[in-house]
Amino acid sequence: MNVKDVIDKKNIIISNTAMSKQEAIEKMSSLLGANGYISDIPSFQKAVNKREEEISTAVGYGVAIPHGKSEGVDKATIVILKNLSGIKWGQEIVNLVFMIAAPASANDEHLRMLSTISTFLMDETFRAKLLTAMTEDEIYKDLIEQDETKSQEDDLKKVTEDGGKYLIGISACMTGIAHTYMAAQSLENEAKKRGMKYKIQTNGSTGVENKLTAKDISEADAIVVAHDVKVDTDVFEGREFLDIPVKRAIDKPQKVVDDALALSSGYVKSDKEIKSEETEDEGKGSSFARAFYTHIMSGVSYMIPFVVVGGIFIAISFMFGIYASDPKSDQYNIWAAFFNEMGGNAAFKLYVPVLAAYISWSIADKPGLAPGMIGGMMAMNGGSGFLGGMLAGFLGGYITKLITKKTKNIPHTYQGLISVLLIPLLATFVVGFVMFFILNTPMSNLNEFLTTWLKSMNGSSAFVMGAVLAGMMSSDMGGPINKTASAFGLAMFASKIYGPSAALMVGGMVPPLGVALATLLFKNKFTNQEREAGKANWILGACFITEGAIPFAAADPLRTIPANVIGGAVGGALSMMLNITLQAPHGGIFVIPVACNKPLLYIGCILIGTVITALILGFTKRTLSESEMNKHMAAGII
Template identity: 90%
Template sequence: MNVKDVIDKKNIIISNTSMSKQEAIEKMSSLLGKNGYVSDVTSFQSAVNKREKEISTAVGYGVAIPHGKSDGVDRATIVILKNLSGIQWDKEIVNLVFMIAAPATANDEHLRMLSTISTFLMDENFRAKLLTAMTEDEIYNDLIKQDEAKSNEKDLKKATEDSGKYLIGISACMTGIAHTYMAAESLENEAKKRGMKYKIQTNGSTGVENKLTPEDIAKADAIVVAHDVKVDTDVFKGRKFLDVPVKRAIDKPQQIVTDALALSSDYVKSDKISKAEEKSEETEGESKGGSFARAFYTHTMSGVSYMIPFVVVGGIFIAISFMFGIYASDPTSSQYNVWAAFFNEMGGNAAFKLYVPVLAAYISWSIADKPGLAPGMIGGMMAVNGGSGFLGGMLAGFLAGYLTKFIIKKTKNIPHTYQGLISVLLIPLLSTFVVGFVMFFILNTPMSHFNEFLTTWLKSMNGSSAFVMGALLAGMMASDMGGPINKTASAFGLAMFASKIYGPSAALMVGGMVPPLGVALATLLFKNKFSNQEREAGKANWILGACFITEGAIPFAAADPLRTIPANIIGGAVGGALSMMMGITLQAPHGGIFVIPVACNKPLLYIGCIVIGAVITALILGFTKKTLSESDMNKQMAAGII
């Protein structure tokens, strides 16, 4: 099967009419119905929209690949839409849309061909050809030629694959149709440039393809695992590997391969994996793929990621409670309202009391898997009850995880007949007892005293000391917009929030709101520094910034990091510093503009801090970015980066 079997000229659309994402989906689906590929358009659209709700199908480079499997699809095909006006596809502006339609009973061959086409879009020159094509025939012919070129590359692979080092890896996205194969293609292309031999296993919708063998693993010079879903990494038998999200493998293949080579540089290849390497899998102080520091970060962030929904829900419910009056949840207050009490009970007395136990439970789970959940959660609850709070919960999670892992290791040689009883009774009972003993008799008292000291110290902050603290927290929050530095600052803020210290929460929210708002303002004030598509994306950032969604600034930072990231940090730091210096507090760690009126002690001053930070970010961007010429804008359009 080749491209001709799944592409029809009648299913290609060239349109510069402005349209929304949903309008584009409807237009493309209707065309498939008209051309006899889809018998139930409504059913197919529902499948596509369901997929869109799971995660955006915008893959960068100005491309989106929506897809769906449905009984309403009669023949597998791809419908293509080119729109140079740009379509707002969630957080990205796209100019090329490849919609994959597959029958519910589509065979493996069809799905592999559809996935192969998605990899064509990794080629910058090919995207440029599609964007400059004037007719449907040109687009169709470009696809056929690209397919032929890829076939020729496969024929030439044997001539070069033994010329250098060996890259192997696993790629797996949520649905296993587009992103999985694009990540594999990106890594393979980088390996080709370096003259490396390569083999990337794809865990796709049709199953595992190009499966790695023990010989591949033993001979590899570098290993990359690019995934958004859990994959089996036990096959690497203690080998170090680079663990990255699928999107990063698509966007940064050069850096990924370089880092993977450096990570495995101390490994001596052999045809067989040694016993020493097998033993290294169990070595304390290292996790799979990295050092103890990496493991500590990974386990902590696992706990934080599961904890965040509890904080978000709790914060929003508390903010709603405040809308009835600051004391409206108190039965003894004249402001008392039963609905305020209801929301406060859900937010403050339920969600917020659970988030430390959930943090501890999932730190422990990250270390020891399912057996670590019970001791971790119980240890976290004891941290809450004993006054050691967020930090005590973290310690309980690590203690429970590593203790459970140790017990599992020591009991694994017990006869299989007793393993069920061991896992259900002995391991959780013993690890919970030890964790509980440590928390009750050893950790809770000193940790609670430390919390009291930290609380008193932060409450006493004023003037220059508060200014510095606010600048540091907000600057960290704005630095990598969801990365490790951002999460570290956020975790500190949550720890202080658990201790009822609300100043850091205010500074952190400034650091999260300033980057998208600053970018939006810059695109308005300095239009000649941004492309048309960037200015359109800037409009969305007004709403994203107001809602405390920092990620809206990421495309701008990725396109111009040397100017955008410092501008974000400086603007955020100034706004955060002013916020803490003026004693502003925020009793809801999330929610943006929706919680400021009810959860902030000085809402007008607080909004002023955010505005000042955004203005500073915008001015820095305006004075440092170069003015775009018409030629520059055309080049960016052809490259698909705007």
């Protein structure tokens, strides 16, 4: 029996009026009578109350599941009551009541319904959906979707028609650290469920791992490319592949694999299916926005090592004295001059040109490198900095792409000369002309305005800026809000404003550290799996890898995400209010001693944010019983 067979939208009540347990039972019974499911209401109420006298049907999580079998029930059903005011149900306060009504002649029908509903309600994300639903229709839709999802999961436990098929893919995120490997793992887990063979290449920060071979590609039944930066897809030699963002592979692996298999088989979706997917993705951005994001992330990905190395070397130089790198100063030290030369005069002068070059490369491949890099260097020299470099990269990429398109019909004999001389020469001229005569002056003025404004911040204004940046960094842990905050921080870093970098790193370190501390201080509120994952979060948080908190946020978003944001925001606000700067936007605990102007105060800001996050989690999460712990373990919830 499916849930939709026993759920009727007419049997759903949303009421915030204060009521007792008995009043709730009477209200729900009366509704069933009015809707024709019960012919003898007193008889059914007596059966329900008898069950309540034996033991309370409050099952924890703010949920009660009263139930009864009676001659007065004409048709098995479930009536649902949502009451955010809270109903005292035995020793507990409940907000969701699922009352099961079964005819006396029913065998174990009501028990099967009870089991199914209980399984659903163990999922905190699902409970959160019900609690935030505004209408009866939303509650009904959530229940049906949950039932369908459960059915699909049960089906996947068996050997499916996909068994033995071969899934391959590539995953690559901006930093090449957490999301790259999470996407690969998500796809591999989905393939395992289906009995498929799999091989996912990861383009990580340390290079390509698990590299796909020509044999892999020729034998593949489905190909997925999950990326936020440009990857080489020429290796597929014309094979169809599913092109998606990394986050979709993490969040919806089942749909991703289904779509990749359909694409490989030549299946053409109907207009109805296409329309449905367009509706589902509405608000996620157009294909242009997706391409724009990919090009930006490609440039930033290649730029980050230059920023980190340059920042650390300059910070080491300052350790010898603020003016120790200047030969005219009494503080002059040859080692300070050496580190300053590498950091300030080499790495820092390169990272904007590198950003522009690889944005242009992402758009136009190899021919775009020279126009993009030269435009980026002009942005650096002309004062338009990070923002000017971004514009130079896009300009170089699209100009190069246009020229390449217009010259593709020139005889093959001349193509070598065209690609080596004509295309880079014309594209670079156009980019240089625009940067020199049009963009550099206004962009330089904008940079100067932002720099002056941010440097003038102090007290409450700096507090607010730090809170906003760190809160954004903590909110979606690697998602678009996080990336937007990071991009702003890098733009300010290019203008030699290092306060935002410090606030952002607080926002990235606090979520995993706060979760780790909470699992240590409030052990009875976390499952064994969560406590084990908490141990790993100490290391991840210290290394500025925010993604360690994602499983906890996914399992309990209504508690974990606000706790992360509040803790991160407080730590980031304190950091900027105290004028703490960080000359290395990545690296976590390893760069703080050398790249931070006030390392002890900075660590204090991180610890304060961590403690706040942990305490919020500790006080908002409910204590788990031993039986609940076992259920969570059996369900594999983390």
